[in-house]
Amino acid sequence: xxxxxxxxxxxxxxxxxxxxxxxxxxxxxxxxxxxxxxxxxxxxxxxxxxxxxxxxxxxxxxxxxxxxxxxxxxxxxxxxxxxxxxxxxxxxxxxxxxxxxxxxxxxxxxxx
Amino acid sequence: xxxxxxxxxxxxxxxxxxxxxxxxxxxxxxxxxxxxxxxxxxxxxxxxxxxxxxxxxxxxxxxxxxxxxxxxxxxxxxxxxxxxxxxxxxxxxxxxxxxxxxxxxxxxxx
Numbered sequence: 001x002x003x004x005x006x007x008x009x010x011x012x013x014x015x016x017x018x019x020x021x022x023x024x025x026x027x028x029x030x031x032x033x034x035x036x037x038x039x040x041x042x043x044x045x046x047x048x049x050x051x052x053x054x055x056x057x058x059x060x061x062x063x064x065x066x067x068x069x070x071x072x073x074x075x076x077x078x079x080x081x082x083x084x085x086x087x088x089x090x091x092x093x094x095x096x097x098x099x100x101x102x103x104x105x106x107x108x109x110x111x112x
Numbered sequence: 113x114x115x116x117x118x119x120x121x122x123x124x125x126x127x128x129x130x131x132x133x134x135x136x137x138x139x140x141x142x143x144x145x146x147x148x149x150x151x152x153x154x155x156x157x158x159x160x161x162x163x164x165x166x167x168x169x170x171x172x173x174x175x176x177x178x179x180x181x182x183x184x185x186x187x188x189x190x191x192x193x194x195x196x197x198x199x200x201x202x203x204x205x206x207x208x209x210x211x212x213x214x215x216x217x218x219x220x221x222x
Contacts, residue, residue, distance in 0.1 A: 043215075044212065090155050090156070099146075099158075100201055100210045104155050105155050106154070
């Protein structure tokens, strides 16, 4: 069983479109995250979320929005996609707020 | 918000001990230090975490000096399968500002 799973694995879309990436964890963790890894391999946190609060990295454009239907899921919605949004997006989850998380295998988003 | 610096790349041979050092001069009192390993086309995988002194688990050791301005990940007797990118990460105890360093690409040669 995959602990943290993301879909799709690859996503190619045109500028201006709206897309979503889904994430599910079966670890029973309370906190989930979204990270972005750019072409230079820098990995930066975008959001952390548990059932109590959403913490947003202030550098993330408001075109990005996480949505959590329940504790096991944290989906990432992106509106009006731009070329610069092309990257690998990782979902992660953790039980301990000190833990950056157990990561999924990533979604490679390419905006053309 | 602590920032980290690591060597961009390192080479080693099978069976050797590898030490990768990360600098985090602005580490805050509440920050923990975590190391991750990443293989191509995979998500990062947790290796070890520590706050001070030394931590050891089944795959690695983490050495943190008293001033906590740096940390060293030690991999004993590396194998070819240890070829990967290793990230040093510092984060506060609320998990709000995890900042991954640029990573060190370790190449293990036969």
